[in-house]
Amino acid sequence: MANLTSERCVACRPDSPKVTAKEIAELSPQIPDWQIVEKDNIPRLERVFRFKDFPSSIDFAVKVGRIAEEEGHHPALLVEWGRCTVSWWTHKIKSLHRNDFIMAAKTDRLYSM
Amino acid sequence: MANLTSERCVACRPDSPKVTAKEIAELSPQIPDWQIVEKDNIPRLERVFRFKDFPSSIDFAVKVGRIAEEEGHHPALLVEWGRCTVSWWTHKIKSLHRNDFIMAAKTDRLYSM
Numbered sequence: 437m438a439n440l441t442s443e444r445c446v447a448c449r450p451d452s453p454k455v456t457a458k459e460i461a462e463l464s465p466q467i468p469d470w471q472i473v474e475k476d477n478i479p480r481l482e483r484v485f486r487f488k489d490f491p492s493s494i495d496f497a498v499k500v501g502r503i504a505e506e507e508g509h510h511p512a513l514l515v516e517w518g519r520c521t522v523s524w525w526t527h528k529i530k531s532l533h534r535n536d537f538i539m540a541a542k543t544d545r546l547y548s549m
Numbered sequence: 550m551a552n553l554t555s556e557r558c559v560a561c562r563p564d565s566p567k568v569t570a571k572e573i574a575e576l577s578p579q580i581p582d583w584q585i586v587e588k589d590n591i592p593r594l595e596r597v598f599r600f601k602d603f604p605s606s607i608d609f610a611v612k613v614g615r616i617a618e619e620e621g622h623h624p625a626l627l628v629e630w631g632r633c634t635v636s637w638w639t640h641k642i643k644s645l646h647r648n649d650f651i652m653a654a655k656t657d658r659l660y661s662m
Contacts, residue, residue, distance in 0.1 A: 490623045494614040497628060501607040510603045513628040515610060 440466050440541035445507040446534075454531040463537045470540050472532070473523070479532050480525040481540045485547055486518060493520045499546050509535050511543075553579050553654035558620040559647075567644040576650040583653050585645070586636070592645050593638040594653045598660055599631060606633045612659050622648050624656075 440463065446452075455463070460472075473482040487493045497513045497520050504510045514521040522543050526533040553576065559565075568576070573585075586595040600606045610626045610633050617623045627634040635656050637649040 490614060491618060494611055494626075497626075498607055498611060501603060501628070505604060510630040513607075513610075513626075515614070515626040515628065517623040 440538050441545050443534075443538045445509045445538055447508070448526055448528045448533055448535065450528050452526070452529055452533060454529055455534055455537070459534065460532075463534070467537060467540045467544060469544065475523075478525055478530050480512075480523045481532065481536050482521065482523045483540070483543070485520045485522065485543075487520065488518065490515075490517045493518060496520050496547070500543055503542050503546065504539070507535075507539065507542075509539055511539065553651050554658050556647075556651045558622045558651055560621070561639055561641045561646055561648065563641050565639070565642050565646060567642055568647055568650070572647065573645075576647070580650060580653045580657060582657065588636075591638055591643050593625075593636045594645065594649050595634065595636045596653070596656070598633045598635065598656075600633065601631065603628075603630045606631060609633050609660070613656055616655050616659065617652070620648075620652065620655075622652055624652065 470481045470483045472479050485496060487496065493515045497515050500511060500513060500522060512523040524536040524539045525531065526536055580594070583594045583596045585592050598609060600609065606628045610628050613624060613626060613635060625636040637652045638644070639646040639649055
């Protein structure tokens with residue numbers, strides 16, 4: 437199975453394919469700490485990352501922001517004291533795209549560095 | 550009337566005073582772009598700041614994080630493409646303290662710099 441962290445995001449259009457249930461089942465084991473959370477009827481991949489203080493949470497958000505810019509795909513980052521909640525979804529298709537799983541895997545890799 | 554941006558946050562304890570309705574009426578004109586939003590039964594001061602892209606939103610969050618550390622009082626920062634939603638409230642009293650109005654005013658000043 438392809439390693440998500442080695443993939444790059446593709447450009448998305450409103451008719452780009454949503455991930456199928458089969459793909460979700462196939463990809464989820466690579467990002468076991470992420471949950472699919474519905475918000476405003478849109479599924480998102482979400483994970484809470486824990487830190488020792490506020491600056492560490494902000495530093496992590498900055499790093500995630502950098503890979504987001506590199507890939508041209510942007511998350512929502514909720515920074516609070518001791519935690520950063522990262523949410524990935526694809527605005528153009530109002531759903532989850534393979535790109536979101538790629539970015540979730542890359543976010544995990546950043547956290548483990 | 551005292552200028553909020555010239556004040557410093559005071560240390561808070563669980564029995565520290567919540568702002569009164571009179572104080573809210575007195576202080577709100579200094580932060581006219583903030584709304585009081587209830588979440589989990591806790592009132593927060595909240596404002597959405599707009600930016601031209603994702604890195605600008607992150608940069609603003611970093612600046613807000615710096616003044617938060619200086620004052621020892623920390624917000625929730627929701628960073629998204631083109632906007633940063635800042636929320637101030639006082640965890641220890643599960644409500645709004647004068648500190649939150651001070652930090653809201655300082656956040657406005659950062660945005661105008």
